[in-house]
Amino acid sequence: MALQKSxxxxxxxxxxxEKKNKKAKKLQIEKIVPFLLLLTAIVSVLTTIGIVFTLxxxxxxxxxxxxxxxxxxxxxxxxxxxxxxxxxxLPLISGTLxxxxxxxxxxxxxxxxxxxxxxxxxxxxxxxxxxxxxxxxAGIPTIVYGFFxxxxxxxxxxxxxxxxxxxxxxxxxxxxxIMITPMIASLSEDAMSSVPNSMREGALAxxxxxxxxxxxxxxxxxxxxxxxxxxxxxxRAIGETMIVAVAGxxxxxxxxxxxxxxxxxxxxxxxxxxxxxxYGTTIYxxxxxxxxxxxxxxxxxxxxxxFISRRFREEY
Amino acid sequence: xxxxxxAKVLKQMKSRKASNIFFKLLFMAATTFGLLVLGILLYRxxxxxxxxxxxxxxxxLPSRKPEQAGVKTALIGTIWLMGVVAPVTLLLGVGxxxxxxxxxxxxxxxxxxxxxxxxxxxxxSIVFGLLGLxxxxxxxxxxxxxxxxxxxxxxxxxxxxxxxxxxAIKAVPKELREASFGMGATKxxxxxxxxxxxxxxxxxxxxxxxxxRAIGETAPLVVLxxxxxxxxxxxxxxxxxxxxxxxxxxxxxRPQEExxxxxxxxxxxxxxxxxxxxxxxxxxxxxxxxxx
Numbered sequence: 001m002a003l004q005k006s007x008x009x010x011x012x013x014x015x016x017x018e019k020k021n022k023k024a025k026k027l028q029i030e031k032i033v034p035f036l037l038l039l040t041a042i043v044s045v046l047t048t049i050g051i052v053f054t055l056x057x058x059x060x061x062x063x064x065x066x067x068x069x070x071x072x073x074x075x076x077x078x079x080x081x082x083x084x085x086x087x088x089x090l091p092l093i094s095g096t097l098x099x100x101x102x103x104x105x106x107x108x109x110x111x112x113x114x115x116x117x118x119x120x121x122x123x124x125x126x127x128x129x130x131x132x133x134x135x136x137x138a139g140i141p142t143i144v145y146g147f148f149x150x151x152x153x154x155x156x157x158x159x160x161x162x163x164x165x166x167x168x169x170x171x172x173x174x175x176x177x178i179m180i181t182p183m184i185a186s187l188s189e190d191a192m193s194s195v196p197n198s199m200r201e202g203a204l205a206x207x208x209x210x211x212x213x214x215x216x217x218x219x220x221x222x223x224x225x226x227x228x229x230x231x232x233x234x235x236r237a238i239g240e241t242m243i244v245a246v247a248g249x250x251x252x253x254x255x256x257x258x259x260x261x262x263x264x265x266x267x268x269x270x271x272x273x274x275x276x277x278x279y280g281t282t283i284y285x286x287x288x289x290x291x292x293x294x295x296x297x298x299x300x301x302x303x304x305x306x307f308i309s310r311r312f313r314e315e316y
Numbered sequence: 317x318x319x320x321x322x323a324k325v326l327k328q329m330k331s332r333k334a335s336n337i338f339f340k341l342l343f344m345a346a347t348t349f350g351l352l353v354l355g356i357l358l359y360r361x362x363x364x365x366x367x368x369x370x371x372x373x374x375x376x377l378p379s380r381k382p383e384q385a386g387v388k389t390a391l392i393g394t395i396w397l398m399g400v401v402a403p404v405t406l407l408l409g410v411g412x413x414x415x416x417x418x419x420x421x422x423x424x425x426x427x428x429x430x431x432x433x434x435x436x437x438x439x440x441s442i443v444f445g446l447l448g449l450x451x452x453x454x455x456x457x458x459x460x461x462x463x464x465x466x467x468x469x470x471x472x473x474x475x476x477x478x479x480x481x482x483x484a485i486k487a488v489p490k491e492l493r494e495a496s497f498g499m500g501a502t503k504x505x506x507x508x509x510x511x512x513x514x515x516x517x518x519x520x521x522x523x524x525x526x527x528x529r530a531i532g533e534t535a536p537l538v539v540l541x542x543x544x545x546x547x548x549x550x551x552x553x554x555x556x557x558x559x560x561x562x563x564x565x566x567x568x569x570r571p572q573e574e575x576x577x578x579x580x581x582x583x584x585x586x587x588x589x590x591x592x593x594x595x596x597x598x599x600x601x602x603x604x605x606x607x608x
């Protein structure tokens with residue numbers, strides 16, 4: 001107090017005014033900050049709007065040049081031919097499906113088995129060591145998996161199946177399966193770990209073996225989370241780009257042959273982006289139409305996963 | 317009267333026990349398979365690439381001759397890209413997380429933002445490339461610059477850092493906030509001085525994971541039209557550039573056998589960067605994680 005009295009530069013009124021000013025400034029900041037933060041939150045909404053709007057607008061331009069019926073029903077995809085080009089998406093979809101189905105066949109059994117092992121059999125210590133390693137497997141850049149598919153898996157497969165071409169659906173399919181296995185294992189393990197222990201103990205007390213507990217009690221109880229994890233993983237496989245671009249080839253074919261060269265939706269977008277398809281050409285717009293189809297596929301899968309995990313969740 | 321047929325029970329039990337052990341081994345084998353693949357992958361890459369990896373490899377520009385090829389432009393480009401992605405994602409990601417956790421009311425709009433973020437995380441990366449091509453490269457006329465690629469990558473990894481930051485902010489106990497309010501601090505002062513410092517380890521861990529995702533991605537950058545072969549270094553964020561995954565992709569696609577070795581050497585450099593970043597993330601998580 002003595003200090004304040006001796007300084008003549010501030011009268012009491014001035015000090016009060018000063019204090020009020022500071023408070024007003026503080027209040028102003030308190031009002032501005034939430035608004036600024038809201039703006040940052042809106043960026044993620046704008047991203048979604050941007051994606052949907054971009055894809056729809058450019059796809060619409062594409063459909064002024066190529067009819068929707070041709071796009072959806074034509075059986076050939078020959079975009080680079082000047083005279084008799086054909087834009088039927090079916091061959092690209094079949095390429096994507098072939099790779100995704102192979103990936104699912106590899107990933108679902110291995111992923112589920114790992115999940116059951118980690119959640120039901122493994123000791124706490126084993127789980128704590130193995131789970132991070134599986135997550136490392138999920139964090140490896142996809143271009144590395146592509147390199148692995150082309151230079152390691154394909155040559156081995158060609159020893160076994162001599163008729164296999166250098167670019168084929170089998171090798172990238174298997175490698176994508178390896179890539180999404182940790183995702184299924186990790187998410188399913190989370191679902192199975194959240195099944196309460198009392199249920200396991202009840203079954204064990206009735207004389208069930210650990211295997212019977214896992215298959216007849218834990219698996220049904222966690223089924224919503226498990227199916228959701230599988231759907232999400234397949235959605236990842238559908239959207240996977242670099243592995244198929246490196247090891248899958250660039251021949252869109254509408255058939256179910258997995259030994260020959262294929263082209264997926266994603267690989268087509270990569271092929272066009274690398275070439276010099278000029279801005280404004282039909283080919284340029286075609287990548288948006290293909291991208292939009294891809295986006296719809298993955299969106300439906302993701303919504304399905306969310307629906308399953310909400311609708312069929314068992315609450316304990 | 318015998319209620320239980322012991323012989324039958326024993327017989328059944330034998331087969332049930334046998335199948336229990338059989339499936340345990342089967343599940344264990346499946347888990348080992350994942351680890352084995354990781355081992356083979358690393359072993360292959362290292363044995364193929366080690367011969368091409370030396371100090372010169374980091375300093376050389378890309379070349380048509382495998383023995384002279386290097387990653388200098390790609391390595392510098394990756395660092396430039398990190399320089400754009402890190403501040404943009406931190407700002408947007410942490411801002412969004414604070415808004416959702418501290419300010420947003422529990423209404424439909426907030427739920428919509430939340431659902432939107434989780435759906436955004438499931439959009440294939442190549443679709444972000446198409447968005448970037450239209451918005452940043454063409455509409456904003458940034459060209460295939462570091463800035464355009466950086467913005468595209470930031471949007472791609474945004475969900476990762478938002479979710480991680482939300483978890484970190486959620487984990488800060490209520491008592492800390494209430495103590496701060498009790499001392500007369502305003503809401504923003506509390507967030508800035510109490511909540512954020514307590515949440516920073518979690519936020520940083522999420523940020524590093526997001527960044528390591530960004531430097532490993534290839535597909536969106538191919539769509540943006542980044543050059544596969546570039547023999548000069550960028551000088552500003554408006555310059556053309558290339559990154560490690562693009563360079564590896566370029567080498568992988570070449571027919572000569574030697575370039576596969578060069579590609580493997582590039583992969584070693586990329587994986588080393590990722591391992592260092594992930595180790596930092598794990599270190600931060602273990603060292604600074606406070607338990608309340």
